[in-house]
Amino acid sequence: MIGYLILLGFWVLATLTLFALSVPMMRKRETKLVISLWTALLSGGVYLMVEESLVQTWWAWMVLVVLLIGGVAASVFVEERNDKTEQEEAPQRMVK
């Protein structure tokens, strides 16, 4: 149990670092929030694998890879969603 508390502490540190730094191609706070939450999910999964001796099982790695791809897709989606909205609004202003 102590391990999950330590994990939580390191995750908090990592999240604060992520929000404090200027990350290229990650300008939105929402994107950083998604990345941070997904980091918590994946880190918990990896730690669970180690604790429960699931490192040798292929399906555990499969779940991690799917989660990783999903996290990247979600963060990119959040990052690009606002960009498209801005791009759609700009031409309207040009017409006026």
Add this chain to the structure above:
Amino acid sequence: MKRYGMHLFILIGLVVLVTLPTIGLVNYLDASAESSATYKEDTTVAGVDVSGMTKEEANVRLDNAIKDFNTAPFSINLMDGTVMEVGKEVVTFDVSNTLDSIKDTGAYPLLTSVDETKVEPYLEGQPVTLTMIAPALMDAASMLESSVTLEQVAAENEVVASFTVSPTPAMQSALDRMNGFEMAAGDIFSLKSFGEDYEALTTLGSSFYRMFAATPFAILERVPHETLPSGVELGYDTKVDERSNFAVQNREDTSYAILVLNEGGSVTVQLLGQPFDAAFEARVEEVKTVPHQKVVRFSSSLPSGSSSVTQSGQDGQSGKLYRVTVTEDGETLELLGFDFYAPTPEIVTKSSVPLPPPDPVEPVIPTFPDEDEEEDPFPNDSNDAPFEAEPPVLEEEPAEEEAVG
């Protein structure tokens, strides 16, 4: 696409930054906690007090105790009062797992394993089996005790059947092979598997047949001779050769072992195991004697009037061997075998040449002395050699003969 790569890199980096320090820190805390933990009061392992010790300290203490333990061999008191020794190399200890398993106060045995292949050489010629001695060795070694007593085994098992023989060297060899042979439930005892000397196995077969007949073991194969061998009691005849064998099967729920005890010139074979539910007895009944016949043959080679015994006769006999099961309800008989030995007829050969006819008897004519003198022309000649007398010689010389033509 570049954005995807950047987000993937950042996500993986964050996961690694969070996970690796966590795992490392947790392992460090666990290791430090283990190294600093001490065993509680009144905690012993194989009689060695490890109270207040850390695992490392207890490990060193137990290793030293095991070294002391290994200096002398096991001393095993057998059921017959004899003592045999077994080297300590047959046991191995798992100290680490033993210490890891300690969670609370108490007396813990050492986790011990016995290498049965190393024990077997010590059991040659000894009246014990591996299954009898291995648990006792493990129990003793787990408490680092060198003295083992098989009394408990003897209390559970007893000799349910036995016989004694004076073995030949070939029989002794076969008996040595079967010493310690164990028959688990359903196992088969095959006499042929213990030797190649069929004569010795045949002699042993009769004794084993007699022993197993008084047990609930199933007689799978038993072949009698054509004639009852000398020294074998009717009903227990058993033949072992290329085509015949003696085999029984243990149909009890527990295992039984054959022990061979050498007592000077004789050998006692014991069947050791749990007592049977009922009493068993072997009984030969309906013993009958079949008288032999007399056969007369005629031969022309024999002189007239003579006869001789070509083959002496021998009576045949038969008998049935029953297994008698004695219970509270009474006796029940089970027919195990019916042995019949045919009689050998007596053959008398007589001459087929008829007797010669008797010589005719000449009538005796009475003679008188006077008549004999007158009638006898050669009174001085002997009658026994009448032709030996010289022929009469002529006085006159014969005239010369002239050649004719």
